[in-house]
Amino acid sequence: MNFEEKKKNLNIPEENVYLLQVPVEEIDVAIGDYESKLERINSFDIVGSTRNGWGGKTWGDVLDHCFHKMYWFDNRRIQNINTILLHPLNEDFPVVVEENNKFYIDGDGLHRLVIAKLLGIENVPVIVKRRKVLINK
Numbered sequence: 001m002n003f004e005e006k007k008k009n010l011n012i013p014e015e016n017v018y019l020l021q022v023p024v025e026e027i028d029v030a031i032g033d034y035e036s037k038l039e040r041i042n043s044f045d046i047v048g049s050t051r052n053g054w055g056g057k058t059w060g061d062v063l064d065h066c067f068h069k070m071y072w073f074d075n076r077r078i079q080n081i082n083t084i085l086l087h088p089l090n091e092d093f094p095v096v097v098e099e100n101n102k103f104y105i106d107g108d109g110l111h112r113l114v115i116a117k118l119l120g121i122e123n124v125p126v127i128v129k130r131r132k133v134l135i136n137k
Helices: 003-010 014-021 059-066 075-079 081-086 110-119
Strands: 034-041 046-049 095-099 102-105 124-131
Touching (some): 003 110, 014 059
16 A cells, blocks of 8 residues: 555545645754643644654655554554544553644654644643743742
């Protein structure tokens, strides 16, 4: 199965096809103290990744990279993507970092979150990491 066939199998809504050409933002997450909390976010608010090498690539490039995990493109999995995203096994939630009110995929969950973004899933449970704010008194 080639990229076009796999993309078609995902059944990306017509209004989201443009995302395949949108560049992925890349940030370098500074070492520091972060608070982590399970939250639900709109996958549209995911703008990039903390992984080196993704900057300048498009969401389509990242999706193409996801194809090495072929089980995501099995028709049974695609039909159950909402279940997989909304009810992960063993509390295996994807992780994002929030910086400047934007979300960046950080570690686990790249494949699931890219697919959620392209499908326009609005209510995805993730672990959100936020930098702790130190208040000087």
